[in-house]
Each structure stands twice: as structure tokens, then as C-alpha cells.
Amino acid sequence: MKDQTRELPSDPAPGSESVNAREHRTSPAQRGGRNSEASAETETWLGQVLDATNMQRAWQRVRRNRGAPGVDGMTIDEFPAFAREHWERIASQLKAGTYRPAPVRRVYIPKPDGTQRPLGVPTVLDRVIQQAIAQVLTPLYDGEFSDHSYGFREGRNAHAAVRRVQAGWELGLCHAVDCDLKAFFDTVNHDRLLNQLRDKIGSGKLLRLIGRYLRAGVELPDGTREATPQGVPQGGPLSPLLANIVLDPLDKELERRRHHHARYADDFIILVRSAKAAQRVMQSVANYVENKLKLTVNRIKSKCGPLSQSQFLGFQINRRGQVKWTAKALTRFKLKIKDITRRNRGHAVQDVIDELRSYAVGWMNYFGISHTSREVRELDDWIRRRVRLYYWKQWKRPRTRRRNLIKLGVNPSVVFKASRSRKGYWRMSQNSLVQQALNNRVLKERGVPDLRSIWLKLHHRDKAQAKAQ
Numbered sequence: 001m002k003d004q005t006r007e008l009p010s011d012p013a014p015g016s017e018s019v020n021a022r023e024h025r026t027s028p029a030q031r032g033g034r035n036s037e038a039s040a041e042t043e044t045w046l047g048q049v050l051d052a053t054n055m056q057r058a059w060q061r062v063r064r065n066r067g068a069p070g071v072d073g074m075t076i077d078e079f080p081a082f083a084r085e086h087w088e089r090i091a092s093q094l095k096a097g098t099y100r101p102a103p104v105r106r107v108y109i110p111k112p113d114g115t116q117r118p119l120g121v122p123t124v125l126d127r128v129i130q131q132a133i134a135q136v137l138t139p140l141y142d143g144e145f146s147d148h149s150y151g152f153r154e155g156r157n158a159h160a161a162v163r164r165v166q167a168g169w170e171l172g173l174c175h176a177v178d179c180d181l182k183a184f185f186d187t188v189n190h191d192r193l194l195n196q197l198r199d200k201i202g203s204g205k206l207l208r209l210i211g212r213y214l215r216a217g218v219e220l221p222d223g224t225r226e227a228t229p230q231g232v233p234q235g236g237p238l239s240p241l242l243a244n245i246v247l248d249p250l251d252k253e254l255e256r257r258r259h260h261h262a263r264y265a266d267d268f269i270i271l272v273r274s275a276k277a278a279q280r281v282m283q284s285v286a287n288y289v290e291n292k293l294k295l296t297v298n299r300i301k302s303k304c305g306p307l308s309q310s311q312f313l314g315f316q317i318n319r320r321g322q323v324k325w326t327a328k329a330l331t332r333f334k335l336k337i338k339d340i341t342r343r344n345r346g347h348a349v350q351d352v353i354d355e356l357r358s359y360a361v362g363w364m365n366y367f368g369i370s371h372t373s374r375e376v377r378e379l380d381d382w383i384r385r386r387v388r389l390y391y392w393k394q395w396k397r398p399r400t401r402r403r404n405l406i407k408l409g410v411n412p413s414v415v416f417k418a419s420r421s422r423k424g425y426w427r428m429s430q431n432s433l434v435q436q437a438l439n440n441r442v443l444k445e446r447g448v449p450d451l452r453s454i455w456l457k458l459h460h461r462d463k464a465q466a467k468a469q
Contacts, residue, residue, distance in 0.1 A: 045206040048136045049129075050091060058132035059083075062124065062237070070123030071105045071219045079124045090125070097205045101126050103217040103225055104233045118186070120218055120233030130213065130238040133206070138241055140200055145244060146251030151265035152240035158313045159369055162323055164262040165269060165312055169321045173260050173271035175278040176310035179285055182298035184266035185239065186231040188246055189294040190214050193232075196245055213238065240265070246293070253288060262312070269312045278304035314367065322371035330375075333363055334382075341386040343393040343425055352390055353447045356383070360449045368451075368458040376455045387448050388438045389429040408437035 048054065062076070069075050074082060093099035104120030111117050122130065142153060150161035165176075194211055201207055214232065219225050232239045232246075243265055254261045254270065259281065261270040270285065272278050282304045286297040303310075308319045314329040340356045360383065368376075395401045401419040406412050410433050418433045428434055444450055 045136065045201050045204060046094065046209070049132045049206060050094060054132050054135055055128070057135060058128050061131050062127045067124075067127065068107070068121050069105075070121050070126065071102050072123050072125075074124050076124060079128075082125070094129070094209070095205075097208060099209065099212075101129075101209075101213050101216040103219045104235065106218045106220050107235075117234070119235040122233075122236045126213070126216075127237055129209075130236050133210065134238045134241050137201070141241065141245060141248075145248055146255060146263075148255070148261055149244060149248065149251050149263050151263065151267075152244060158264055158366070161262040161264045162313060162315045162369065165271065165307075165315075166317055166321060166323055168260045168271035169307055169317050171260065171271075173273055174307050175272050175275055175304065176307045176312075177270040177272065177278050177282045177285065177304045178302060178310050178312070179268060179270070179282065179289070180298040180301035181266045181289070182296040182301075184295060185234045185243065187296055188230060188232045188242070190230055192294055193242060193246055210238070210242075246295075250289065250293060253292075254285070264313055267313060269310065271307065275305070315370065318371075323369055324372060325367045325370040329367060333360075333367075333379075337383060337386060341390045343390060349387075349391055349394055350446070353387065356387070357447050357449045360451060361454065364449070364451045364454045365458070368455045373452075373455070376452050380451050383451070384438075384440065384443055384448060385426075385429045387443060388434055389425045391438055392428050392434060393425050405433060405437050408442065410437050 066076055090099065102123045102125075104122050104126075107119050107121055108116040109119055145153065148164065150156040150158065150164070190211070193214070194207065197207055197210060213236070215228055217225050217227050218233065232242050247263065247266065247268075250268070251261075251263060259270050259272070261268060270281055272281055282302065286299070286302070289295050289297050307317050310316065311326050311328075314326055316324050316326055318324050336359060337356065340359065341352060345352065364376075391404075392401070395404055398419040402412075402415045405415045405419065415433065418428075418431060421428060421431070423431075
């Protein structure tokens with residue numbers, strides 16, 4: 001895509017930022033005075049999107065994220081050849097305002113409550129273009145977003161949002177208003193969103209292109225297509241930014257009312273001092289969301305009550321002001337580990353350990369901010385026992401069990417009885433000889449994660465950051 005030619009974008013050299021990239025924060029009107037036709041195209045918002053360096057960055061980001069094919073079936077690996085042949089034509093269509101995005105491919109992701117979350121998978125080409133748009137618009141909007149918005153923003157994350165809630169408890173705000181937005185991404189009002197965008201980028205080709213992405217429709221698993229007269233499809237690179245733009249007025253309104261709150265995407269919580277105040281705030285905020293933002297509040301799921309009984313991003317703040325993971329989060333974790341290590345999978349032990357490690361480490365890096373030292377130790381013991389169970393099942397025959405136990409250092413004179421035991425796999429995973437053979441050191445060497453070490457690192461880091469502040 002370099003210079004809108006047939007060349008696929010390459011990684012930009014360090015420090016080789018283009019003029020347009022450096023000027024992202026400045027509008028074309030502010031930079032006026034350049035009247036040549038070529039310069040005029042460069043200085044438009046669409047020109048910034050199509051800037052060579054910006055397109056290179058967009059492609060690299062999409063490639064790193066991988067992802068499934070869209071409705072055209074094109075994979076990430078197939079895209080470079082396609083771009084070399086067709087990008088010149090596509091860039092011309094984008095400049096002329098005639099480009100038509102493809103519908104997104106509908107997929108469903110299971111939710112913990114048994115329902116399914118609908119996602120829309122754009123084509124690789126549309127992902128690249130959307131990412132390029134997001135890179136241009138993000139610097140324009142991000143600096144004006146509320147400090148209480150933590151989702152999909154550089155330098156901000158769910159942990160910071162939870163810490164914000166914890167800080168509210170320290171201020172004596174021990175009641176929470178948990179307002180749930182019903183099908184937020186599917187119910188965003190297009191006219192309102194486009195008007196918000198128009199305030200910044202004006203009425204031009206880029207605005208019309210974004211509108212076409214919003215109205216591109218979806219292709220269902222059975223091949224039929226549905227129109228999208230409202231909503232922002234989850235799954236596209238541009239959607240997180242658009243979601244923050246839609247909900248930024250809510251943040252500003254809550255700030256105007258001097259409410260202590262935190263928002264991560266469409267999940268937000270407000271802290272107040274009393275149950276009566278919580279009821280009052282719930283009603284007033286629900287009215288604002290529905291009347292001003294044209295969104296729907298799920299009044300069944302929305303609730304207010306003591307902060308210790310509220311959940312936010314998988315965490316709770318207990319009565320002592322400590323961050324804890326929720327019982328629901330722990331249950332989901334254990335169910336996943338059980339599924340990975342179920343004895344009838346038939347996978348090689350090392351493959352199972354690698355999959356377990358990938359999931360467990362990611363989970364602990366997120367939930368490890370919880371004040372749950374004892375629970376982490378118990379999880380470590382339980383996971384190791386699950387792995388021992390899987391080893392014992394894989395060894396199957398008594399002869400194989402004897403050979404492996406001896407190989408792992410167990411005295412040959414005591415392995416015969418254990419190898420022929422008819423006790424269940426779960427009971428044998430706690431057998432003293434099995435534990436001796438597959439001890440913590442051996443399991444760690446083979447890749448079984450040590451969750452407590454991760455937990456300690458996270459808490460030492462938090463303490464160091466607190467001292468620095």
C-alpha cells in the first residue's frame with residue numbers, strides 16, 4: 001500500500017514517521033493555507049487514512065492480531081498477494097467515495113451464563129481500512145475522553161478501572177449503582193453517532209465511509225444477510241473507538257453531577273454514600289441514557305446495593321476494601337482447567353500442559369490483583385493434582401506406570417502395589433508415590449504454571465507503583 005501503489009506495506013523504519021502521522025492531532029482547517037490539489041488531498045481526513053505510513057501501521061497491527069476470515073474467505077496470509085494486485089484500484093475507490101465495505105460475518109461466542117455473544121468478523125481488507133481510520137481518529141478523540149473511561153485506551157486497562165472503584169470505597173462511597181446497557185453494541189443510534197463524528201471531522205468522504213461500515217450488514221451462518229439500521233458490530237478495529245465516542249457524553253454528564261464512577265466499554269459503575277442516593281441516581285442515570293443517548297437500560301440486570309455485593313469486570317470490593325475475584329470467575333476458571341485436563345482427551349501430556357499454561361497464566365495475569373493469597377496456593381495445588389491425574393491416565397498399564405515411577409526416582413521396591421491399584425484416577429493423583437514422582441519441581445520443569453509466583457510479582461509491582469506515587 002506504499003504510496004497507494006501495488007506494494008504491500010512494509011514495517012516502517014524506527015523514527016520514520018511521516019508528516020501526516022505527526023499531524024494527526026491537527027485538523028485540516030487548522031493547517032489551512034495549502035491550495036495545491038495534491039496537498040489538498042493529503043490534508044483531508046481521508047488523505048490521512050490513506051497515508052502510506054498509516055496504512056503500513058494498520059496492516060502490521062491487523063497481521064499481528066490475526067483473526068478469522070470474513071465473508072470473502074480471505075485469510076491473513078492470502079491478503080498480501082491480493083493487496084499487491086488490487087490496492088491501487090481500492091485506493092482510487094476510497095478517494096472517489098465509491099468504495100463499498102463487505103458485510104461482516106456473524107459468529108457467536110458462548111457467554112458464561114449459557115447465552116451467546118454475537119460478533120461480526122470483517123474481511124481482512126476492511127479490517128485494515130478500519131484500523132487505519134482508528135489510528136487517525138484516536139489521537140483526535142482520546143485526549144478529550146474522560147479520565148474515568150478505561151476501555152480500549154492506551155495506558156488504561158481493567159485493573160485501573162477496578163482500582164478506581166476501590167478508591168471510592170476508601171472515600172466512604174460504599175453503595176454502588178450497577179447500570180447494565182441492553183445489547184449496547186447492537187443498539188447504537190447511527191444518526192447520533194455520525195453527528196458526533198461530524199462535529200470533529202466535518203461532512204466528507206471519511207464520514208460517509210464510516211457510515212457505510214455501520215450499515216454494511218451482516219451475513220448469518222446460514223448465508224442469509226441482514227441489514228444493520230442501528231448498532232456497531234463487535235469485532236471490527238474501529239468499533240471500540242466508536243463505542244467510547246458514543247458513551248463519552250455519559251462520562252461527561254456523570255462528571256458534571258460530581259459522581260464517582262468508572263467505565264470500561266459499556267460496563268460502568270457509580271459509587272454513592274447511601275442506599276437512598278443509589279436508588280435516586282439509578283433512576284436519573286437510566287432516564288439520561290434512554291432519553292439523551294437513545295440507548296436501552298436493562299432494568300432487570302441493573303441494580304443498586306452495597307458495594308461489597310456488586311461485581312465489576314469480574315471483581316468485587318469486599319467489606320474491608322480489598323479487591324477479590326468473584327466466585328463466578330473462579331468457577332469458570334476451574335471448569336476450563338477441568339476441560340483442558342479431562343482424562344479422556346487423548347492428547348499428549350505436554351500438549352495439555354502447554355494449553356493449560358497458556359490459559360492459566362493469562363487468567364492469573366488478569367485476576368492476580370485479587371487479595372487472595374490462600375486461594376492462589378489452593379489453586380496451584382489443585383492444578384498440579386489435575387496434571388498428575390492426566391499423567392496417571394496416560395500411563396494406563398501397570399507396567400508403564402512402574403517404569404515411569406522408577407524413572408522419576410521412586411524406589412522400585414514400593415511401586416508394584418501402586419501401579420496395580422484399582423483406585424480412581426483422582427484418588428491416585430494424591431497418592432504419595434505419584435506425588436513423589438511428579439513433585440512440584442518436576443511439574444514446573446515440564447511447564448506447569450506456578451500461579452503463586454505470578455501473583456507475588458503482580459503484588460510486588462503494585463506496591464512499588466504505590467510507593468512511587
